[in-house]
Amino acid sequence: MPKLTLNGKEIEVPAGSTIIEAYKQLDEPIAHYCWHPGLSIAGVCRLCVVEIEGNPRLQIACNTQIQEGMVVNNNSEKVKTAVKWGLDFHLINHPLDCPICDQAGECELQNQYMEFGKYDPEMAEPKVKKRKVVDLGERVVLDTERCILCSRCVRFTNEVSKTNELGIFNRGDRSEVGTFEDKPLNNKYSVNTVDICPVGALTSKDFRFKQRVWYLKNKPSICTGCSTGCNVNVYYNEEGVFRVKPHYNKEVNGYWMCDEGRDIYKHINRKSRMLRGRYKQNGVWCTTQALEVAKKAGQKLSSFKGEEIAVLVTGQYTNEELNSLVDYSVNKLGSKSVFHWKNNENNWQDFDGHLIRGDKNPNTKGLQGVLQKYAVGGEWKELENQLSKFKAVVVAGPENQSVYFDIKEKIESLKSLECVVWFTAGENSNFEKLSDNSYLIPQKTSVEKNGHFTNHQGLTQKVEEVTTILPEALNLEETVSLMLGNSLDLSIRDKQEMGVLKTNYFSQERGSL
Amino acid sequence: MFKLSDEGVAYVKKELERYETKRSAIIPCLYRVQSENGGWVSPESINYLSELMDLPVAWINEVFHFYTMFNKEPVGKLHVQVCNNITCCMLGARELTEHISKTFEMGIDELSKDGKITLSKVECLGSCDTAPMMQINDSYHENLTPESAVKIIKDMVHGN
Amino acid sequence: MEIKLLSEHYDKKEFQSLQGYKKYGGYETLKKAFSMKPEQIISEVKDSGLRGRGGAGFPTGMKWSFLPQNGEPRYLLCNADEGEPGTFKDRLMMERAPHQLIEGMIISAYAINSAKSYIYVRGEYNYPIKVLETALREAYDSGLLGKNILGSGFNHDMDVYRGAGAYICGEETGMISSLEGKKGQPKLKPPFPAIKGYLGKPTIVNNVETLAAVKYIIRDGAKAYRKHGTEKSAGSKLFSISGNVNKPGTYEVALGYPLMDLINNECGGMKNGRKLKAVIPGGSSAPILTAEEVQKTTMDYECLAQMGSMLGSGAIIVMDDSNCMVDLLKVTLHFYHHESCGQCTPCREGTGWIHKIVSNIVSGEGRLQDIDLLEKISKQMMGRTICALSDAAAMPTLGFITKFRDEFEFYVREGRSKVKEVMAHA
Known part of the structure; x- marks a missing residue:
């Protein structure tokens, strides 16, 4: 060396x-x-x-x-x-529109000028005018005037996504980045160009003008969008999560992530969540705290024999959670009828050659490991064929419902049973169709809990709590513990949430204005 | 819809084979498109070329915009290009350009009223010993005076 | 006094054709070359002291010896993208003596063991391209190109590639990018083209005049070639002379020839008997020389470097006292602003900036601090970029404002030229 x-x-x-x-x-x-x-x-x-x-x-x-x-x-x-x-x-030709530029606060032109700049501008000539607010399709907006022609985005589309949409047209100080005739930049990795743009030339349609970046904090996490398990940074504040950006990991995703993964924060925020627990009795839905529903569900399940109970699990939970659930099933409920619910079976094996996999679960490998450990596990088809055998079913449903297209179908199939206990982070109008003795228990999302996911290559990666969106939600371990009759003190969480709400990140990190 | 003639398509196929990589054929093929499209290259024809050559359209568009000999707008049948670089300017190229512009009532990079002529100022054409000079389409006209330049253009317009 | 080496037969129309060329000993040198070992040719070229005639003046033999010593395929590119304002000597060569270039190229290709070469000609040179294409056809038809040339066992293919209007393609790596079908943007060095050039393969790029000179070096031997010129500037050189002289044109003289002699003898002196004001000695990027400096200038690499200018492509622009220097700097900067490829920031932004400043001065809107600002910007544009275009814009700027500062100051103060009425809007 x-x-x-x-x-x-x-x-x-x-x-x-x-x-x-x-x-x-x-x-x-x-x-x-x-x-x-x-x-x-x-x-x-x-x-x-x-x-x-x-x-x-x-x-x-x-x-x-x-x-x-x-x-x-x-x-x-x-x-x-x-x-x-x-x-x-x-x-000299960069517009001074920082006050209305979404990049402000994380603009390399600002940052590097602060650190290395001349502080004595001598340009007195009119600036070169170029096109602003160019719509590049579903996810990206271009401002060619702000572009400093570093060519990072062009190299990205040539070398990484290999989609070749972007180019720098014309020459000299008339050079302009763009796509041919403003064709949309709709490749599956397009927002990476926004991440690597050092200035506000490429901005994310989804994120722009939602938050000033100095009001956001970020912490590392794992993308739950598929079994690749891209390392990410989650940007959040007291109002929720606002964006997800890739975090370098040589073994997993390098510097990049796919656009679909950027959307995972959407089902994390309050708007999509099941805010309170529910159970149905005598044809009426009753709303109460998640932990109360868990206790009731536990009591109800204990009235069935082990062979009358089936458990249906998705690979959307941490290893620790899955272990506690399967252990509960086998050793407490006495049921070895544990089944693996996969998202779309047809493209389960798909892989785009870069990062995107058809298995839309962060922890399929982890789930398979747990099932193997307890010598249980069957396919949905098997459960469907012998459904009449069972009286109760426990479902560890998907956190990311948008990739489980069959969720409505599953609810329809299971509602004939005497009792359905469903763990879910998100709300779904189809839950209404469930029959009496159904229990819906709000779950935490991946950014709200600690644990491990094992990705497609068998690499086990840690997730740590980033923030609390829903203080009332439980993780699976807590749920199982409650179902076993144990108690849980949630008052600490309320305090945590209050603390979060009162924090002003700007004054905390940068000093007051 | 722009399309190359059969001979044009055959030319493109040949050029794609001619060099070590397909990409090298972009410049020759843009020339071909320009000549079959009345002297300029339209966005539509770039799209067409991209499909014909099976190369990313951004690559072709980059080349198209980089080189000045590909016209971005329609031009007249006579594309009058007066060298406005240093030696030619010393010897009256700008006065000459203005004279042509006034005579035919057209601005720089604009079509004349009858649509037959486009006047452009260009950089050094490598004929400084015969300055001032101009290029009309593919041929050089040298040792000009404002009057001789206008006469040459008029003669060409009238097909002499 | 003129030397007739490369330009010996320029006056004969028949020299353009293969038959005519052969009449004057054409392709005899190629036979001689085939009787030599490639290494011998390289060492002959090294001994001749031949330096690149395109502008940079890099020793040709040394450039060739940078090629890797292995069997990797390599390319020879002839740089015929003559675009440096004031230069037209290569056009004349291609029009009048295309086979001289082709013969020089086959010899050079044999020396560096290259099976494929391209002549990259600027797109505007429509007629020279046609002449070259005809000449290449003739050469193929007579077995001078293709497989087993003249029974030597050496195979070589040659093709013409037409550029499409970009000065920067005269920069060797810009040319390579262009030939690869991309924008003609220069490439980062290292790696140098001799290691990784066209399509990542070892590549030698030489100017038209350089490659033609190789023929005469092999024909007459390095010693004979060295008889012309000076110790460090060996041989003859084609100069393109334009501007306010009586007989502008291309003249071949020995390197080291006095500039005043060129103007007074070959070019018949100043036009209309006007007074000499200044000369740009090596194309528009070479810093300008005042009339006083011109008196002591000889046309060779060392003298011009000493004068703070350069031999460049050998394009000499002679200016009399009717020229306004502020105006001519504007014209020059318009060119570099127009031609900057746009990839390196100091060049992309700097060429536009200084052009705007000088245009403002010409419009009568200059500020006195602008002259110092021009100097500051120009200095920061030099040595900062991938290729020399940024320097090529900065160097003449510094030359003009230093040597003719009074004209610039006058223009700023009075809002008009000290010399003449300037077409400020054009």
């Missing part, structure tokens, strides 16, 4: 590294726009300039490989001046 000196600090880097990678490894500040570790090197923003001892010309760090013994700095006056001017060149 070659050694070099960066800004006076000695560092050892993997052979073949570039200077910019060494700066990143050392966490030393270095200005740059076009370089992105997940894309080819463009070397066009010319901001990552460094001085290399023995070389009279400044070099760009992104395209310079490290040689043993190199002495490099980017804090000399020469470099600083070059970077200052480099930033000014970026800014």
Whole structure:
């Protein structure tokens, strides 16, 4: 491993590294726009300039490989001046519409100017005018005037999504990024271009103008959209979750995630949730706390014999949760009739060659492991064929109902049973159809609990509680414990939620205005 | 709907085979489209070419917009391109351009009233020893005066 | 005094055809080359001191020796994208002596063991392209191209590629991008084309004049070639001379020839007997020389570098005292603004910025601080980008405003040219 000196600090880097990678490894500040570790090197923003001892010309760090013994700095006056001017060149034709730009607060032009800028603009000529608010289809909006032509998005569509929609048309300061004739950018990975856009040229239709980013916090989590298990950051505040962005994981998703995964936050927020527990008695639905419904459901289930009870499970729960449920079934209820409910069987094996899988569950592998451990498990078809054998069914329903197209059908099939206990995070109007002795117990979503998911490749990844959306909701372990007759104190959660509501993230993180 | 002639399609097929990669055929094929489309390349024809060549439309559009010899708007039968680079300007190219513009009552990059002529200013055409000069369609006209330039254009309009 | 080497037969119409070319010893040098080993040719070219005639002046033999020593296929590209304002010598060569170029290219291809070459010609050169295409057909028909050329066992294919209007394609990696069917944007170096060029394969790009000169170096030997020129600037050079002289045109003289002699002897002196004001010695990107500097200038790489300018493509633009320097800088900057490919920020934004500033001055709306600002911006545009276009815009700007500062100041103060009435709107 070659050694070099960066800004006076000695560092050892993997052979073949570039200077910019060494700066990143050392966490030393270095200005740059076009370089992105997940894309080819463009070397066009010319901001990552460094001085290399023995070389009279400044070099760009992104395209310079490290040689043993190199002495490099980017804090000399020469470099600083070059970077200052480099930033000014970026800014002279950039519109000053930060107050109405959705990127403000996470704009690299703002951030890097604050850190490295000249603070003495000398441009007195009129700016080049370009097109604004160009509709690029379902998810992306383009502002060509804000674009600094770093070409990251173009390289993304050429190299990663391999869909080639984007290009930079014309030349010189008339260059404009876009698609041919504003064709929609409707590839399955399009929002990654928004993530990697350093400025407000590409913004997400779903997210823009919903929240100023300084009012959001973020924490890492795992995407529950399919069995790939992309690592993500969840952006949230007291009003809920606002967006999901990919978080680098070399083994799983690299720097990217699919657009569909971006939508998982939608079923997490209050609007889609089952807010309170319900049970049906004498033809009437009664609404009460989730934990009360769980207790009642537990009591009711104990009135059936083990062989009269079936359990239907989806791979949408953590390993810990699934284990407690199956254990409860086998060892407490005495039922070995545990069945695996999959989303659309027809494309269960699908894979697009990049990240998207037909198995729309974050934890199918984990579920299979638990079923194997207890030597149980059957397919839905088997349950359907012997349905008359059972009097009660316990359903660990999908958190993400949008990928379970057969949910209505399943409700229809199961309503003939004497008792249905259904764990669900989301609301669904079809639940109304269930018969007497049905129990609906609100569940937490993946961002509200701790545990592990095992992805398609058998990699077990941790999820940690990001935020509380619904203090009343339970996880499966809590539900099972309540069904067994144990008690649970939820008052702490209420306090937590109150705390969340009173937090002003802006003053907390950046100091007051 | 724009379509190439049968010969045009055959030309494209040949060009696709001619170079080491298909992509190299974009420039020659754009030339072909331009010549069959009356001197300019329409967005519609770029789409057509993308399908014919089986190459991403953005790639073709990038090339189309990068090179100045592909016309983005309809041009007249005579595309008068006066060099306005340094030597030609020293020797009166701008005065000459203005004279043509006034004579035929048309602005720069605009069609003349009868739609027959487009006047453009272009960069150095590599004929500085015969400045000022202009290119009309594919041929050079050199050592011009405002009067001789107008005469050449008039003669060409009248088909001489 | 003119030298007749590359331009010896320019005056003969028949020299354009294969038959005519052969009459004057055409393709005899190729036979000689085939009797030599490729290494011998490379060392002959090295010994000749030949430097690239396109603009950069890089030693040709050395460029060739950067190729990897393995069997990997490699390409030879002839740079005929002559676009540097003021330059027209390659056009003349292609029109008058196409086979001279083709012969030089086959010899060069044999030396570097390349089976495929392209002549990349700028799109505007419609007539030269037609001449070249005819010449290539003749060459194929006579077994001078294709398989087993002249029984040598050497195979080589050659094709013409027509550009479509972009100055930047004259930059060798811009040309490679263009030939690959992309925008003609220069590529990051390293890797250099000799290692990874056209389609990622080793590639040598040489100018038309350079490749033609190879023929004469092999024909006469390096020693004979070196008889012309100076120690560091060997051989003859084709100069394109234009502007306010009596006989503008292409002249071949030995490198090291005094610039004043070129103007007074070959070009018949200043037109209308006017006074010499300045000369751009190497194409519009070469910093301008004042009349005083011109007196002591010889046309070779060292002298021009010493004068703070460059030999460039050998395009000499001669200006008399009727020219307004502010106006001509505007014309020059319009060109670079128009031609910047747009990928590197300092060039994309800088070329537009300085062009706007000078245009403002010409419109009578300049500010006194603009002149210093031009200098500041230009300095930050230099050495900051992938290719030299940014420098090519900055260098003449610095030259003009330094050497003719009084004209710029006058223009800003008075709102009009010190020299003449300028068409400010054009």
